Structure formats: structure tokens, C-alpha cells
Amino acid sequence: MGRQPGEFGIGMMSAISWIGGSSVIEWSIAQQTSLDSNSAVDTQTAATIPEVVIILIILLLIATIVALVTQSLRIPYVTGLVLAGLPITELWSRRIGLDPVLVLNLFLPILIFEAAINTDIRRLRSTFKPIALLAGPGSIFSSAVIATLLKFGLGLDWISACLVGVILANTDTVSMIAVFKEIRVPSRLTTIVEGETLFNDAAALVSFNLLLVVYATGSLTAVQGIREVLLVAIGGAMVGAVLGYLCLPIFVRLQDPLSSLLLTVALALGTFQIGQSLGVSGAVSVVVAGLIFGNLGLSRSSSASERIALLSFWNYASFGVNTFIFLLIGIEINIETLWKIAPAILFVILAYQLGRILSVYLLLAGLRWFDRPIPLVWQHVLFLGNIKGSLSMALALSIPLTVTYRSDIIALVFGAVLFSLVGQGLSLPWMVKRLKIARISDTLQQAKQLQMQLIASKAAQEELSSLLRSGVLPKAIYEELWASYQVRVVQSEHVLRDLYNQRQSTRREPEHSELDAIRRRLLLAEKGAVANALRKQILPEDLVQTYIKELDEKLLTLEDD
Structure with missing residues (x-):
């Protein structure tokens, strides 16, 4: 006998169906009201502006109190924000929450651009193989594991199970980076974590949109899927590259730091919108544009104060966006409702943790064949930092209303995100300290x-x-x-x-490994120079290949930085 829509293999159908019927998961204030005329819009806007300002002030005050409490208790700031937002739902008379349109079109480009301009391309290039492995095949493999478990464990159809897989294979490392700021860890590990997040967000959006195409059309061949992914990803990279390079001469000619700030804001938000309008990945476009501007544009600034102003602005913007996002995550979640479906949520948590375990340990085990191996203790950190965040919730809320298990997916994702941010967020600093990654x-x-x-x-x-x-x-x-x-x-x-x-x-000791970073940069410079000479046919290939092989052997002997 087949399962009916919403029926879970572990008997949670009634609880989750109740979620959809009672509209616990609601849209933001702006989405709850529809107006019939322009005059009504003006009246409603005038009436709600003071209320919105009051709400913002209250949220800022709450965030300030949370900052003081988390500093004294030495717990992650973002975890404190989520916990602080949980009781607000019951205290506030009017419902507020995450607007997926706002998250995907405003918050996400800001976070991606800020991360991209602070990413050194040279360090990214030196760790590109593990990053590409985790953000590409690792993300797909993890999604497949989660989807398979949910399909046969909870009785979801394949589309719904795959949507949950893609959503929960995405890793939000805001909490992880916050821990790294307090506990010194090797810079290569930090680069891998930041790089995976940077490209993982883009990969999640591409995969999510591809699944919606499959849902809308009813079928999609493997060749069509690969072609669609390559078109969206490569097209997004080209859009980001073009816009990033076009902004460089404008930035150099601007002598006013405030005008430069406006240019970067326009670049971040405009690149995302242009990419989306052209049918390519806006997230990939922002990543590429941010990398180009951060590595080629900021270095051309004639004033140190201008560079500091730009970086400080984006640091504040990212911090502010994360503050509101994690507070709204807490406000969006209804603990009483999630408690009623706790067994299903626990199954989902185990599924995404298993997917992460397999993708990290299995894939990185084969990395030693073509790149420097990742130490096992680092792999533990990559697994423990498998924290979910705002993008997962935004993607869940943006699932079309026609998807059969939409309310089920939203409930399960919200429960997984809550456990991730609170459970893993609180335990991560202690676990990283226990692993003793960096001995100074x-x-x-x-x-x-x-x-x-x-x-x-x-x-x-x-x-x-x-x-x-x-x-x-x-x-x-x-x-x-x-x-x-x-x-x-x-x-x-x-x-x-x-x-x-x-x-x-x-004798070489692990705590001296950062001194090898200088030698590594010099060896990479040598490798790049002789490879460039080979392309220009200045040097013969046999001599160059022998020399590069010797350089690679020297690089492999250096300690991880």
C-alpha cells in the first residue's frame, strides 16, 4: 500500500500536516498584507514605517544585550542571537520572520561579496583542490546520501528528498569562522573553510534551481543537467569577471572614499541581479566579481585610509546582516511545533551528519594522490563545523507552494538548523580546543x-x-x-x-609550520615563473617539467601552514 502525501515512514504525518494547516511558518510582515490601490499602498506605508523603525531599534538593542552576555559567557555570538530570538515569537503581537526574497537578493550578495573581497586568490589557488572537492563532488555526494535516507526513511518523494538534501548539504560557517577568530588555527585550514563556504553557497543555489527545473518540466536527462549546470556556473563566472574588471578603472579614478563605497555596493548587488536576469548564477557572479575587486582593485587604491574604509564598511555590513539573520532565525522557529516532530527532525540530523562524514573523510582520503593531504584532525574540524544557517532556511521558504511536501520540508529544515546552530554552535569552540590543532x-x-x-x-x-x-x-x-x-x-x-x-x-616541529609559509610562497613564485617561461617558449619543456617536479617535491615536504 503506497504512502499518501505527507505520510512519514516513522509515523509523523499528522504532526507535520498540522504545521502546514496552522500556518506556523509564515512570511514576513511585508508578505502578509496585500493592498488594492495606490492610495491604500501610500496609507499603509505611512502607517507601518514607524512600526518598522521601532522593530529595528528593539532588535538592535536585543543584539547589543546578546553581545554583552555572550562575551561574558564565552559562547558564540550567532548562537546567542538564535536563542534570544526564540521567545520573541510568543512576546510579539505581530508576526515577523525571514523573507526569502530579501535573504537571497540582499543579504546573500552582501555576505558573499564581503567574503570574496577578503579572500586572497593566491591562498585560494594553493588550496583550490580540497575546496573544489568539498564544494563540488562533496556537496553532490552529501546531498545524495541525505536524499536517499529521507526517501526511504521518511517516505518523501524523490524531488522533496533531493530538495532537502541540497538545502542541508550547504554549510554556513559564520559560527566556525567566529571560533577561528578566538582560537588560532592553521591559515590553510581557515582558507579551506572560507573557500568551501564561498563556493558552496553558489553550488547550493545552482543545484536548488536545477531541481526546481526538474520539478517544473517533469524530466531532465543527465546531459541536459550537466549542460545546464555548466551554462549557469560558467555564465555566472563570465558575468562576474566582466563586471569586476569594468569597475576597476572606475575605482582607480575615484578619489572619494564614500564614492568608492557606493561603487562596491552597486557592484555587489548589481552583479547578482544582472546574473539572475541573464539566466546564470548570480551567486557565482558575485563570488568572481568580489575576488577580482578584492585582489586587483583594492591594491590599486592610492590611499591606505581608503582601503581601510572599504574593508571596514563591508565588515560592518556583514556583521549587521548576520546579526539580523540569526535573530530572525530564532524568531522564525516555533519550538513547540518542532518538539512534536522531534523524531523526524532527529532522523534528518543523523542523515545530514552521515552525509557530511562520508563526503569529508572518503573524498579527502583520496586527496593525497594529487595534492597535499589534509591532516585527519583538520578533517574532524571540517565535520564538526557542519553548521546550517540562513541560506538553508531561505531556500526552504522559497520552495514553490505546489510542491507536495513543502510544509514538511520547511519544518524539517528549521529543526535541523536550530539543532545545528545551538548544539554544534555551543560545542564547536570546546571541541576545537580539545583537538589542539595549533600549538603555539x-x-x-x-x-x-x-x-x-x-x-x-x-x-x-x-x-x-x-x-x-x-x-x-x-x-x-x-x-x-x-x-x-x-x-x-x-x-x-x-x-x-x-x-x-x-x-x-x-628538527622540524609542527608549531614552526607557519615559518614554512614564506618558503612555500617563494617556491610557488618560482613554479609560476618557469611555467610562464614555458608558455612563452623561452625554456624547453623537458627542463621545465623536471624543475617543476623538484619544486613539487619540496612543497610536499613543508609543514601545513
Whole structure:
């Protein structure tokens, strides 16, 4: 006897069907009201603006209190926001919540662009293989595992099960990065986590839209699916590249930091909208545009203050967006309702954790055949940081009303996100500390302080040169100030050279691994130079391939940074 729509294999049909009937999962205030005339719109807008402002003020005050409490209790800020938002649903007389249109068209581009402009392409390139493995095949494999378990465990149809799989295979690492800011971890691991998130969001949106195409058309061959994915992804990358490069000459000519800020906002939001309107991935477009602007545009800025202003603005924008998102996640979730379907939610949690375990440990085990292997303890962190967030909820809410199990999917996703943010979010800092990923010795601590002093002094000297060229400083004052910084540079370089020589004469220890980052950059520079000479036919291929093989062997001997 076949299952009816909404009937779960573990007997949760009545509870979840009640969710859809009682409209517990509602849209935001803006979506609850429909008006019939322009005059009515004006009247309603005038009446609700003060109310919206009051709501924003209250949410900001709540966020401030949460920040104070989480700092004293030493728990993740985003987890505190979710917990603070849970009781608001019962206290507020008017329903507010996540608007998926707002999240996907405003919040998501801001978060992606901020992450992209702060991502170093050189470091991204050095960790591209594990990132591509996790964000590509890893995401697909995890989605397939989740979908299969939900299909046979909860009785969902394949489309609904695959939608949940894609939604929960996406990893939101805001909490994970917040932990990394408090606990020092190897920079390569941080780059892998940030890079996976950057491309995972785009991959989730592409896969989600592809499933909706399958649902709408009724069928899609493998060739058509691959062609559609490549068209959307490559097309999005091309749109982002074109818009990113077009903004560079405009940015260089702008002398006003405020105008530069407006340009970056237009680039982030405009790239997403243009990509979507052209039928390609807006998320991929924003990723590429952000990478180009962050790595090629900011370096062309003539003023250090302008670069600081831009980065600070996007840091504040990202922080503000995350604050509202995680508060609204807490407000959107109804604990009483989710408690009634706890067994089904628990099954979903086990499914997405199993999918993550298999995708991380199995796929990264084969990485050693074509790239530096990922240490097992790092793989533990990648699994433990499998936290879900706003994108998962936004995708669930944006599922078409005609999908049979829509209310079921929303309830299950919300329950999984709540467990992820609270359960894993609270335990992640403790677990990362227990794993003892980064052991900091006194020598390495001294080296990092000297590097910081060296970097700061060199930057100050560059700024002094810029002021001299622009006529702001007379040459006598320039030489005096430049000399004072040069003393610090020479002292730092001298001590660093001694530490490096000492490092070469002693046994290699894990805590000294960050000193190998300098050698790695030099070896990569050599590799890029000879490869470029080969492309220009300056050097013969046999000599170049032998030399590159030697460089690769040296790179593999270096400690992970």
C-alpha cells in the first residue's frame, strides 16, 4: 500500500500536516498584507514605517544585550542571537520572520561579496583542490546520501528528498569562522573553510534551481543537467569577471572614499541581479566579481585610509546582516511545533551528519594522490563545523507552494538548523580546543610579532612615499620619518633571519609550520615563473617539467601552514 502525501515512514504525518494547516511558518510582515490601490499602498506605508523603525531599534538593542552576555559567557555570538530570538515569537503581537526574497537578493550578495573581497586568490589557488572537492563532488555526494535516507526513511518523494538534501548539504560557517577568530588555527585550514563556504553557497543555489527545473518540466536527462549546470556556473563566472574588471578603472579614478563605497555596493548587488536576469548564477557572479575587486582593485587604491574604509564598511555590513539573520532565525522557529516532530527532525540530523562524514573523510582520503593531504584532525574540524544557517532556511521558504511536501520540508529544515546552530554552535569552540590543532610555541609567537612589526613598518614607508610624491610632506621630514621606520625594519629582519636559520638547523616541529609559509610562497613564485617561461617558449619543456617536479617535491615536504 503506497504512502499518501505527507505520510512519514516513522509515523509523523499528522504532526507535520498540522504545521502546514496552522500556518506556523509564515512570511514576513511585508508578505502578509496585500493592498488594492495606490492610495491604500501610500496609507499603509505611512502607517507601518514607524512600526518598522521601532522593530529595528528593539532588535538592535536585543543584539547589543546578546553581545554583552555572550562575551561574558564565552559562547558564540550567532548562537546567542538564535536563542534570544526564540521567545520573541510568543512576546510579539505581530508576526515577523525571514523573507526569502530579501535573504537571497540582499543579504546573500552582501555576505558573499564581503567574503570574496577578503579572500586572497593566491591562498585560494594553493588550496583550490580540497575546496573544489568539498564544494563540488562533496556537496553532490552529501546531498545524495541525505536524499536517499529521507526517501526511504521518511517516505518523501524523490524531488522533496533531493530538495532537502541540497538545502542541508550547504554549510554556513559564520559560527566556525567566529571560533577561528578566538582560537588560532592553521591559515590553510581557515582558507579551506572560507573557500568551501564561498563556493558552496553558489553550488547550493545552482543545484536548488536545477531541481526546481526538474520539478517544473517533469524530466531532465543527465546531459541536459550537466549542460545546464555548466551554462549557469560558467555564465555566472563570465558575468562576474566582466563586471569586476569594468569597475576597476572606475575605482582607480575615484578619489572619494564614500564614492568608492557606493561603487562596491552597486557592484555587489548589481552583479547578482544582472546574473539572475541573464539566466546564470548570480551567486557565482558575485563570488568572481568580489575576488577580482578584492585582489586587483583594492591594491590599486592610492590611499591606505581608503582601503581601510572599504574593508571596514563591508565588515560592518556583514556583521549587521548576520546579526539580523540569526535573530530572525530564532524568531522564525516555533519550538513547540518542532518538539512534536522531534523524531523526524532527529532522523534528518543523523542523515545530514552521515552525509557530511562520508563526503569529508572518503573524498579527502583520496586527496593525497594529487595534492597535499589534509591532516585527519583538520578533517574532524571540517565535520564538526557542519553548521546550517540562513541560506538553508531561505531556500526552504522559497520552495514553490505546489510542491507536495513543502510544509514538511520547511519544518524539517528549521529543526535541523536550530539543532545545528545551538548544539554544534555551543560545542564547536570546546571541541576545537580539545583537538589542539595549533600549538603555539614562544619562538613562533615571537616570529609572528616580528612579522607584524615588519609588515606595519613597510606599509608605513609606502604611505610616506605616497605622501612625498603628492607633495604633502617635505623631503626632510620624509627622510626623518622613513629612517625611523627603517630602524624597526632592520631590527625585525635581523631577528627573523636568526630565527629562520635556527629553524633550519633544528628538527622540524609542527608549531614552526607557519615559518614554512614564506618558503612555500617563494617556491610557488618560482613554479609560476618557469611555467610562464614555458608558455612563452623561452625554456624547453623537458627542463621545465623536471624543475617543476623538484619544486613539487619540496612543497610536499613543508609543514601545513
